[in-house]
Amino acid sequence: MVSPPSPSSSSSSSGLLTVNRYEPELISPAGDTPRELKPLSDLDGQDWLRFMLPLLLFYPQSPSMKGREDPARVVKEALAKALVYYYPLAGRIREGPDCKLGVDCTGEGILFVEADADVSLQELGDSMKPPCGFVNEVLCDVAGSGGIIGCPLLSVTRLKCGGFILGIRLNHAISNSVGLKQFLEAAAELACGASVLSQPPVWRREILKARDPPRVTCTHPEFEDTVDAGSAVAMSDLTNMAHGSFFFGPREVASIKKRLPQHLLPKCSTFELVTACLWKCRTIALEVEPDDVVRLSCVINARGLNVPRGYYGSTSVKAMVLSKAGHLCTSPLGYAVELVKKAKEMVSEEYVRSFIDASVIKGGPNHTTVWDYVVADTTKVGFEAVDFGWGKPVYGGVAGAVPSISIYVKYKTREGEEGIVAAIMLPERAMRRFQEELEKMTDKGTVSEDQYGVDSSMIRSKL
Template sequence: MAQSAGSQTSLVFKVTRAAPELISPAAPTPNEFKELSDIDDQEGLRFQIPVIQFYRNDEHYGGSSFRGRDPAKVIKEALGKALVPYYPFAGRLREKAGRKLVVECNGEGVLFIEADADVTLDEFGEALQPPFPCLEELLFDVPGFGGVLDSPLLLIQVTRLKCGGFILALRLNHTMADAAGLVQFMNAVAELARGAPKLSVQPVWERHLLCARDPPRATCVHRDYDEVEDTKGTIIPLDDMVHKSFFFGPKEMSALKRFVPPHLKSCSAFEILTACLWRCRTIALQPNPEEQVRIICIVNARSIYKPPLPAGYYGNAFAFPVALSSAGKLSKNPLGYALELVRKAKADVTDEYMRSLADLMVLKGRPHFTVVRAYLVSDVTRAGFAELDFGWGLPVYGGPAKGGVGAIPGVASFYIPFKNNKGQKGTVVPVCLPGPAMERFVKELRGMLSEFPEHPAVAESSVFISSSL
């Protein structure tokens, strides 16, 4: 659980960008309107999510076919080809009555930026993990193109490095796809970049499968969309925010499992880690003991539907099940208390729950999930970011570009697959908190990992950066 070193985030370099281009499908595509699902167009997904991939210049990979080739040119050409079967990504979102979102498939294209940076990959540090220095330079926010409606749905920037490696950063309109759907699309680009004659997975739209019933009827309890008034100003302030990443490998998870009671030994690593972070974060924020706090777990529902969603479906297909507790009980009880709550919340997601959720979106006007006194975690360790190969081998790092993204920065963390500088595989978790709360958070984690008092997981380095993107 190694925090990002201060030297990593103090790196300063210069990026030279070419003018942004609109990349359209490489062949004619249908001109039509396609509705998003009632899971896609909820308020909580109407934002841009940043992802970043770092690649070395591996001269031994792929033989002579990729040696000396320009990654920006290769990826740009493959992107145009991929947008033929995935043509909705080249369109623009419009809003109809009832806040219903539809894609106007007009082939206008996605934004593409070609850039060069006067830095090598090694200068980013041995262990690449969020927060990344100069992220706003590696993923440029083109003025006038960052909206949810009437704007490009995808922005990709390929930045060549002095060492011959490159960085691929992208920003996705979250209403179009979840992590699994985005990786499916990017893998299509990667396959075409490597010269594949056809895609291994064909895209499936079928958004009607996740739309509300007629008439809509919310049959389940959805505490994730409670209307909670923030009367005490508990939403995290955006100034003086600290971004840190924490690595959990086999030793760290073994230390946490010491706190798991016998009847919960079958719990997953996700459940244990989530319970730990929720408890430590709550203690760090010091809410009133009587206040109700909540953990929101992202649950992929593709296999939960009956029948399961078709292979190739790339829309949003997940739920936000929530566990609730008073802050006092969560802070004072052993880890098993939080663990049972997390486990039960995940188990709530069934086929009927998902259909009820789509109905709720229509009945309540597509609300935002509750963020008051909430913490959201999303596990992308199996999404496939680390397997995206555009012809230069696997990424050194692949996944979300930062924690705390969304309409309310600081509420969300991702679980990202990671290999530390010792070669140990595990999970890295970016966390975003106000300065004093981050210090208390680190102290609580030190207590949980007291078996390893000298572990770099609890180093005292603090990096203050402003929220961006």
């Protein structure tokens, strides 16, 4: 149940804001929940999903709530109520034989951190977009909250303008972005006075388990062994990485589209165009040997394949395409676009089943990562619609990229221009080359050494 936070506090500063935090507390379900061990699906347990997914939602001041409600109290109480329905999220992930994951439904709860920051939402401006330079201030490391079996974490950071930042760090193995948004919507409904949920959660992880016997019927290069593992050493050094953020609005998309052959123009989506552009620029920037094989993995949501409404587990698979680095770098952009389209088109119900079976036959998670660039599109998930009573957030989505993975988010600039922000992480030297290649693609001039532009702004940070 919800209890008042300890008055003792700590503070930290990122240079963008200073945060004063109360002692962390555990928010457990507001009612009795079953104590049981619930197995995750064979899709949930994939190694590429075993990471903590950080998300931030930025809420403006609400005149109707001013002086009446404390957002931390409202969110805590709603969270406790929602955990009665989503009680596995209050448990702990355990790893069993053969690397299989399950959830021990202990009812322990979600760690909650209440805090105050010395800035207004207006002052934060475009620093809200990924990569967020102050994510560690609003989603601080709390003992027990890290790692695959760590505790989920949620925070509310009040701003001096009356708005607040909602931060979430949840293990991706138990729920993907769509499932997390469903959980937050449930809590928001309860915060706004609902007595029952409009969409009850559905567990049923058995529907995405391997067939008996498992059988691989499609081609899955993502599981194949590689012999060039020493080639990508530069991507493994996390002490010398730059984190970049790039905006693709109508102007950028139109500039890139001019590079396509006429037959691709009517049937090329923004996702396909941006992904092809980023993959090509990234490969050039990394200076991959021409004969090395580079890989693009599109994360495809397979929710339409007999998955019931309310299901909040992972329904995402990787669809991988390959190319010689030299061919990708020297060919027209249309070549990369065709490969992205091929990756999307290969995902059928049989592909999903074959993908799950392949992971089991391999004896556990065993995905190829050498020169692999993974992209995921969250622009249609709808985090920007989650309303706890303060209205919709001005931005809601992931806080940044992780090595080799870019996640696209919907974003509106301060000037009101809508588009996609793609965060990317690269070695520092490669990041400069990447930006130069991207500027060529979007017909922008070269920037100076200490300036990173406006629409393709980049925040660099040591990780």
